[in-house]
Amino acid sequence: MARVDQSKIRNFCIVAHIDHGKSTLADRIIEKTGLLTQREMQEQVLDNMDIERERGITIKAQTVRTVYKAKDGQEYIFNLIDTPGHVDFNYEVSRSLAACDGAILVVDAAQGIEAQTLANVYLALDHNLDVFPVINKIDLPSADPQRVIEEIEDVIGLEAQDAPLISAKNGTGIEEVLEQIVEKIPAPNGDPEAPLKALIFDSLYDSYRGVIVFCRLVDGHVERGSRIRMMATGAVCDVVEVGTFGAGQFIPCDELSAGMVGYITASIKNVKDTAVGDTITDDENPCKEALPGYKEVHSMVYCGMYPADSAKYEDLKDALAKLQLNDASLHFEPETSIALGFGFRCGFLGLLHLEIIQERLEREYNLDLVTTAPGVIYRVYKTNGEMIELTNPSNLPDPSEIDYMEEPIVNAEIMVTTEFIGAIMQLCQERRGRHISMDYMEETRVLLKYELPLNEIIYDFFDALKSRSRGYASFDYDLKGYEKSELVKLDILINKEEVDALSFIVHKDGAYERGRKMCEKLKEEIPRHLFEIPIQAAVGGKVIARETVKALRKDVLAKCYGGDITRKKKLLEKQKEGKKRMRQIGTVEVPQKAFMSVLKLDED
């Protein structure tokens, strides 16, 4: 079989701000190029997981190969690599971009450029991708394509006058997009005869085939039986199958060669061996150097995850292990809590990643979880010169052993309309932000740059941002580094007993406020007992806030309607059932919910 002609390949992705229609456009492209009939199309085929469909976001990169017959009469192979759409997955996004030669920038005709639009488009330009813009949602009454075109030219500096004006939802203007893909996205130009050099941009664990590696071949070729090596992890294996991507299915082929996007299976047992960003080469005839840009992903956010029913500990362990097969960025190790029993300290890329894992554990594995407050990794420098990376507040050494502590800081970019500047600046200030700059994108919109401590944004920063800007602000960040900080451990005492699962690290200036809010929240959540329960927040043994759950004074069912005992019994059963779902802290029964409710203290 003849080798695929590189000049007929277009490898590209779509970049956009969330909700600007990236996945819908992807669906239309797939549909119009005839891979699927409309009837076969499920809404947004590329978003596979339920959670992705529900939240309207892409979590895992998806890739699809279609064939388009252009107006020049030629057939072109389109490899559309759909990138994750959230800041938590920035590294994965960057690797997906590296697998492309060009990108379509989708901008909402009504909303214009947003923070993520900028972040993603700069990321694409950083990877030397040729980017062309598309104006979507022109069917909206509030659409103003001309304004958006000008904005794209002014702010990003991209030529936008001939940008296709489309409605991905209605299928308007898609032909023009397809033609521009052919025209404006460069064809790959690798050397098929050079030593194999392929970029891993994703991988997937399949229980029958092992790990399926998604890769872009830069140079060389690979086929069944080739012995390949992962240059960073050093893993070596024999290729079992190579192929390309249909919509939601794998289509085997004879070989993958330079310029192609496809998959490789090689009886690899663990996704850890196929790290995203690593370079695949031929074991016997390796390329001289790996592709640039590989880095190990580190968890940014940690929390404790405990089974609500302690008997489910092993189930939780199995479920985490299974998820990890598919998600190299998920870390977990066993830990124990006096309040919550046996569980795991888990590390995530960010809060969304945490929420997704939590939801998947609950839905796909039917587990009921109690999660402790997420925290970041603090660096604790001890007086003996030792440095520890702290992921669980309970492990904080005695203050006398601590010289100083550092916390991670991020560079944050927030885009907001001018009327909310005040509110957003105030929010950033409350979260200990350091103002870096403010630039006008256009008359009514500014880009605010702040340095913010990561632990201030992992809780509910995004929600607060949305509510204080009535949804208009958008936000992006990347890790800047570690800085020295005045941090303290805040402990919560329920009926005089310290609850380890509720302890967390906080800046000393915020300790009182947070302690007070936690006490208030716990007071709401802990039911009245037969005795009075003090709830205290303490720093270094000193109580800084207190609330009291008053003793229960009355709980009587008075009427008994016409001898309806069943109803009365149900009430008692409910009471007993409720108790089962409680955690015993000394003599106090604390609902599981209480541990979670303190995660969202800013909801007012």
Place this chain on the structure above:
Amino acid sequence: MEEKKKLGIYIHIPFCVKKCLYCDFLSDTADSDVVNRYIEALKKEIGYTALNSIDFKSQYTVKTVFFGGGTPSLMNGEVIADILDSIIERFDISKDAEITIECNPGTVTKQKLDQYKKMGINRLSIGLQSANEDELKLLGRIHDYSQFLDTYSKAREAGFDNINIDLMSAIPGQTVDSYKKTLEKIIALSPEHISAYSLIIEPDTPFYDIYGDDGVTCCDQSSCKYEKWPPLPDEDSEREMYHITKDILKAAGYYRYEISNYSLKGCECRHNISYWDGSDYLGLGVGAASFMNSVRYSNTSDIYTYMKACEKLDKLPTAEYLFDDEEDMADDPDYINMEGYHEAIQPLSKNERMEEFMFLGLRMMRGISKKEFLDRFHTQIDDIYGNVIAKLIDQKLIEGDGDILKLTERGIDVSNVVLANFLL
């Protein structure tokens, strides 16, 4: 000859002039067509049940009959007489049976009271709730206090010497003082029995819309669609009302025999007690609950389903029920439901009967007897509940007195918490 078992009969009349704002009982207004059709259906149920389920006459002596509602006194006297006659005809009614009808002021005339007396009713339960006019209006009652006084004096004139008055505390806007006045006014009338309940805001009532779960009136919010409503009494006042009820009534010679019921000695409501002491009772009418031979079941709470099912009863073949063997019954709950209007049929296991013995028995101030537990279940109470009892005694929620276990004052206050401990 073996002694017959005791039976209580409850008859539900689900109609009211107007539904009170706090009421979540099965009752509503209805036009006369529905009322007439319902009464006919009810009589069919009575006839069918007596003929087809158990040989009631040979096995049971009816010790109490209770017309509840709704507002049974809304019916014409003849209607009640008709129903009662059909019961007397088919069941063995004890000579000293307690026969009660619930009355609401504003629906009772001297003529009705005379009719009740004549047909054999010997106890009245009058729904008053409060002697304060404002509070009555707030509750959505159809009567004022003077109408109640009129009803009460006419009842005495008619010769009723066993009268209950229902009272309520924790009414919106009620103060300890106004509640005290209500108690004093009622004591001055010397009824034989007083039921004193604390208002509970139940879901699916207008009060729930207004006060919600947290008891806070929504009237301060712009979204409130109700007229301005006063707040519920605060917890301190509510508790005080609850506690002075017992003290004031005790001083006046009323003793508390059950969590919410007070009476002069010998005037306890025997029907009410039968709910707590594990006796059999037969509920007739829509939504009525029964407890027969250790099986709990209820009639459908949908009035149309109920009426349709009853109307078909004539056409059903005579069922051959054998109620002698409890085990058989427990195995086959379907047989009760042949008529299609019974639901929530639940044969009680031994464990469930033990649970009920405890959580129902402890509602009675006299408490439960350990020996009776042993007699009924052939198991020592401590083998089942030893730990629970020890814990609750330690927490001063129940107290032991020889063979007897009963709730303490504190235990009464939080009785739901206490009683939930006895679920197995």
